[in-house]
Amino acid sequence: MTDTDGRRWHDMGGQTAGPVPLDEHDHALWEKRVDALMVLCSGKGLFTVDGLRRALEDMGEDAFERHSYYERWIAAVNQNLVEAGVYTLAELGARMHEVAARGETYAQVNDG
Amino acid sequence: MAERVRVKTWMPPGHVRAPAYLRGKTGVIERALGAFGNPEQLAYGLPAEKQPLYRVRFSMAEVWGAGAEVSDDTLDAEIYGHWLERV
Amino acid sequence: MPHDHPDHAGISASGHPFRPDNDTPLTYWQRMEVAVRELLIEKGVTTPAEIAAQIDAMDARTPANGARVVARAWTDPAFKARLLADGSAACREMDFDIGALNLVAVENTDDVHNLIVCTLCSCYPRNLLGLPPDWYKTREYRSRAVREPRAVLREFGVELPAQTRVRVHDSTADMRYIVIPARPPGTEGMDSTSLAALVTRDSMIGTGLPRCP
Numbered sequence: 277m278t279d280t281d282g283r284r285w286h287d288m289g290g291q292t293a294g295p296v297p298l299d300e301h302d303h304a305l306w307e308k309r310v311d312a313l314m315v316l317c318s319g320k321g322l323f324t325v326d327g328l329r330r331a332l333e334d335m336g337e338d339a340f341e342r343h344s345y346y347e348r349w350i351a352a353v354n355q356n357l358v359e360a361g362v363y364t365l366a367e368l369g370a371r372m373h374e375v376a377a378r379g380e381t382y383a384q385v386n387d388g
Numbered sequence: 389m390a391e392r393v394r395v396k397t398w399m400p401p402g403h404v405r406a407p408a409y410l411r412g413k414t415g416v417i418e419r420a421l422g423a424f425g426n427p428e429q430l431a432y433g434l435p436a437e438k439q440p441l442y443r444v445r446f447s448m449a450e451v452w453g454a455g456a457e458v459s460d461d462t463l464d465a466e467i468y469g470h471w472l473e474r475v
Numbered sequence: 476m477p478h479d480h481p482d483h484a485g486i487s488a489s490g491h492p493f494r495p496d497n498d499t500p501l502t503y504w505q506r507m508e509v510a511v512r513e514l515l516i517e518k519g520v521t522t523p524a525e526i527a528a529q530i531d532a533m534d535a536r537t538p539a540n541g542a543r544v545v546a547r548a549w550t551d552p553a554f555k556a557r558l559l560a561d562g563s564a565a566c567r568e569m570d571f572d573i574g575a576l577n578l579v580a581v582e583n584t585d586d587v588h589n590l591i592v593c594t595l596c597s598c599y600p601r602n603l604l605g606l607p608p609d610w611y612k613t614r615e616y617r618s619r620a621v622r623e624p625r626a627v628l629r630e631f632g633v634e635l636p637a638q639t640r641v642r643v644h645d646s647t648a649d650m651r652y653i654v655i656p657a658r659p660p661g662t663e664g665m666d667s668t669s670l671a672a673l674v675t676r677d678s679m680i681g682t683g684l685p686r687c688p
Contacts, residue, residue: 281399282399282400282401282408283399283408284401284408286595286596287407287408287409287594287595288594288595288614288617288618289407289408289409289410289594289595289617289618289621289622289645290409290451290452290594290618290621290622291614291618292618293614293615293618293619294615295615295630296610296613296615296616296619296627296630296631297609297610297613297615298610298630298631299609299610300608300609300610301609303606306505306508306509308530308533308534309508309512309526309530310508311530311533311606312526312529312530312533313508313511313512313515313521313526315529315533316520316521316525316526316529317515317520317521320520320521322520323433324430324431324433325430326403326427326430326431327430327431327432327433329403329427329431329595329596330402330403330431330432332596333403340614343504345597345609345612346504347502347504350504350507350508350511351504351507353511354507354511357511357515359433360433362514362515362518362520363514363518367514368507368510368511368514371509371510371513371514372503372506372507372509372510374510375501375506375509375510375513376501376506379501380500380501381499381500381501382501382505382509384501385501385505385506385509386509405595405647405648406647407594407595407645407647409594409621409622421577421649421650424648424649427648441648441649443579443650451621452622455622457622457623457624457625457626457641458625458637458640458641460640461624461625461640461641461642461643462640462641462642462643463621463642463643463644463645464642464643464644464645465644465645465647466645466646466647466648466649466650467647467648468648
């Protein structure tokens with residue numbers, strides 16, 4: 277049994293941490309698309325930026341450590357779109373399966 | 389004279405934008421920013437009441453005590469009115 | 476430069492995993508992005524053209540935009556006053572498409588150095604400056620910038636005099652922040668185009684200083 281002070285993992289201000297890693301990367305096309313989907317869907321009122329953040333926070337610390345920024349973003353965008361009823365989990369599952377069957381790289385599974 | 393406010397020490401779970409390290413800390417209102425939808429409702433897809441939002445300035449000494457790098461350095465954060473109490 | 480690393484499956488010298496790229500095996504998350512995008516298009520929520528236009532709009536937002544704003548503030552005192560009073564209005568006055576951005580500009584002087592962070596996520600004035608650098612989103616920066624800003628600044632190569640007051644701004648809610656760095660010495664007489672070339676991205680976050688001519 278462990279108690280908690282209620283502080284959530286994402287609330288990082290003042291915590292002990294190491295040197296700031298200064299390496300940077302260019303955004304891949306799929307990451308730019310995730311960003312665009314978030315902006316467009318929130319702009320159309322399907323969810324809010326706070327809804328996106330809520331889903332990111334609820335994914336937990338393990339997701340923060342294991343997955344990249346836009347990996348977490350597409351998961352959070354999807355969570356909000358499912359909650360908004362834009363598509364069903366069955367539709368998503370079937371489409372992801374179909375996408376996987378198209379090829380082995382991101383370039384291969386996209387049209388054009 | 390600048391208005392002194394303290395951030396509430398509440399610790400509810402869920403989507404909250406008052407950072408934990410400032411809860412219970414006292415600062416001064418640097419400026420009022422107007423009213424914005426309450427993120428604690430927006431995050432759950434609910435209709436959001438407008439809440440007044442303030443930029444509150446804290447001294448590093450107030451926030452970190454003796455552990456502050458330089459006590460007179462400052463920390464500003466935006467805090468919604470329902471998380472503040474007058475001191 | 477995503478292809479410069481020696482080992483795709485490994486960990487970089489700094490101990491961080493490499494990011495998946497277009498030519499690496501398709502990941503679960505990439506499949507999800509393709510599927511979500513296709514479903515949104517099929518259901519009429521968006522179109523391929525709208526997505527492409529949004530990507531182009533984001534790509535067009537770069538630190539060069541902020542640099543132009545800063546250079547104008549350095550050369551036009553009345554503009555600087557308007558920028559400090561209402562950052563968003565001042566950017567729109569220069570015809571930048573910043574959408575719903577609520578921008579607060581904070582000014583570095585001989586006595587004050589400002590530093591921007593978002594401890595709760597990674598809020599950034601992306602509608603002016605484009606997407607934030609990776610380090611801005613890390614646990615290390617988010618955790619430490621509010622508690623030991625001077626130590627963090629030293630890691631970025633910025634050593635501040637003890638008498639300079641550091642003001643850290645935590646972007647916790649609806650505002651986004653840009654630092655107007657102090658105009659470097661030796662720039663008298665330079666035009667705003669030349670001045671803008673001195674303004675780096677990091678100098679507008681507060682983790683850097685402008686270049687000197």
